[in-house]
Structure formats: C-alpha cells, structure tokens
Amino acid sequence: MPVTNSKAQTGFTLIELIIGIVVFAVALTFITSLISPQAGKSVDPIMQVRATELANTIIREISAMSYDENSGNSIRCNDDLNNDGDLDDVGESSCTPIESFGPDDSEYRNNTNSNFDDVDDYHGLQQGAGFADAVIRNSLGEILLVDGQNLYAGFSVSVSVTYDGDMDGVTDTDQSAKLILVNVTTSGGETIAFSAYRSNY
Template sequence: MLVTKQRGVTLLELVIGITVLAVALTLITAVLSPLFVRSTDPWHQVRAAELGHSLMNEILARSFDEQSDRSGGFLRCDEIALGAAPCTAEANFGPDAGETRLSFNDVDDFHGFGAEGADILTNILDDALSEAYRNYSAAVTVRYAGADFGLAQRQLKRIELVITTPTNSSIAFSAYKGNW
C-alpha cells in the first residue's frame, strides 16, 4: 500500500493569511473612501446650480425697490427733486410687515431669506422642495452697490445668494439689479 503525504495549510498559516488580507483591505478602503464621498460633489453642484439659478431668477423678477413705480412711470425712487419717494434704507431691507415669499414685490424683500432653515425651499407656487433638495440650504443678502461702479450708491443693488450642499460645499451666485 502506497501512502501519499497530504498537503494542507496549518491553522497558524490560515490566521496569518486572513490577518494580512484584512490589513490590505483596510488600507485599500481607507485610500478609496474619500473618493467615494467626493464622487457625489459634481452631482450636488449641478443640483445647487439648478436651485440657485431658479431662486435668482425669482428674485430678479421683482422690482428694484418698494418705492419703485411698478406701472411703468418715468420716476424712480430717490428722484426726490422730481417728486419721487426715497428708496428703502438698507437697514430696512427684508420682508415688509405681513409679507410672505409669495407676496415679495421687490428684491430687498429677499434679504435674510434662508435664515429660517432648509424648510423654506419651495418653488414659486409654494410647493415644498424639501424632498428634492434634502439637506440643501440657501442664504440671500441684498445691499446697495452703486458705488462699486461709480454710480450713486442707491442706484444698484447687489443680490448675493449662497447655496450649501449636503457635503457642506457652498456655491455662490450674485447679480445686480439697477434702478433705471
């Protein structure tokens, strides 16, 4: 009878092999995991751009100031010598008493918009967008900026909009609205 020698792995060799494999997999996933997180950034940036563009269009569709003539008149606010009312003081920017987003009528009504949190993300019909833009937030500031271009200070308003994505990257938008 012929006896053949069996070959196999000892328990010690098996434990060492599993340990080496575990260390190798841990190192590989530690190196690749930041890439997985960053792989969603372009998608979030596109979503933030959509949201920012939509909100900025909504803001720019409003008139320059509360005192602006919305019926197409020739006077603009701050033309006091011609009988026009003064433009709103920058300290008074923000929604007027009783105004909601649906009734905002000038760009400075949006000043401070977004400070309430992500629940304010709605479309222009006030339909909630919280599911579509979960963990996104928006912040709007408005200020006079005519002096930036050598004009009378209250002839231009700068609207600054910052959209923050779920990965905490911020995308800034800005536009000017003129008192023409």
C-alpha cells in the same frame, strides 16, 4: 547539463515571489490611497449642479421683482425727475435705506404664498434644512421639484441683499445697484455662494 541550466533560469525562487508580492501590495496600497479621496469627492459635482439650479431659480425669482418698494411702474426710486437736486417733487421717491431691507409692511413669503414685490424683500430669507421652514419652496409655497422628485431634500438656502452701486462685491452707499447673495448648503454640508446684480431700471 544544458537542460538543467535552462530549467534553473525559468521559474522564481520563493524569496523572489515573496518580494514580488510585497512590492505589489505596497504599490496597491499607494494607488488606493490616491484613488480613495477622489471617490469621496466624486459626489460633489452632482451636488454643485443641483445647488446651481436652485440658486438660479431663486435669483430668477428675485430679479423679476421691482428694484425697490418705492419704485413705480415707470418711475425709478432716486430719480430726480425735475432735476432740482431733491427727491420731494411729484412722482419722486428715495430708494429704501439699507437698514430697512427685508419684507416691507405685511409682506411675507411662506408655505402658502408670497407677496414679495421688490428685490430687497428677500433679504434674510432662509429656507430648508435647519431653518423654521425646513422645505425649499417657490413663491407659491410649492416644494421645488426636479423631474417630479424633491432633489433638494437636505438642502438649505439663505439670501441677503445689499447696495453695491460700483459692483465690486462690497456694500457701499451707491444705491444704483443691489447685490443679491444666495448661499446654498447641499445635503452634503457644502456651502456654495452665488450672486447676481440688479440695477435700478
């Protein structure tokens, strides 16, 4: 009968239905396995933006400092003013040797204030989660806030400074530029490295 034949061609058998469900389940598992790692990583860009803001704030503070403890108002360290081949004449001074980087005598940057005045004073500065000063602060000892909130809770920052006169990222003996390295570790445990150069001007 024509009517019975057309009925047989429309629905699914139980076997077909089960196979369909199994295929769908396998496909869903496969798609979920592709999406899940992405969902886990989707937090990272926000952390990266915060880390970048934090690094910029610190690099701005450091860059605003004098190049060296031995630089005067208008005199640069290592400037041979009278061109006689040495640095022992009036107004002349040599730049701080790299092994003396870090705070100079009686200099500090703590939870109340800072009297850091040159770039390499920041060498060894560590703040935030896991360090003695567990809070990230500005030079006035104030907690860094973004829109009134401490978005850097759980973050940490560490700074190192070195000479890199040829600006190739590798320490050298050319004292004409200092490389400022800022490592920011997010509350998610991801460490991001930032760097900036400060020339002897």
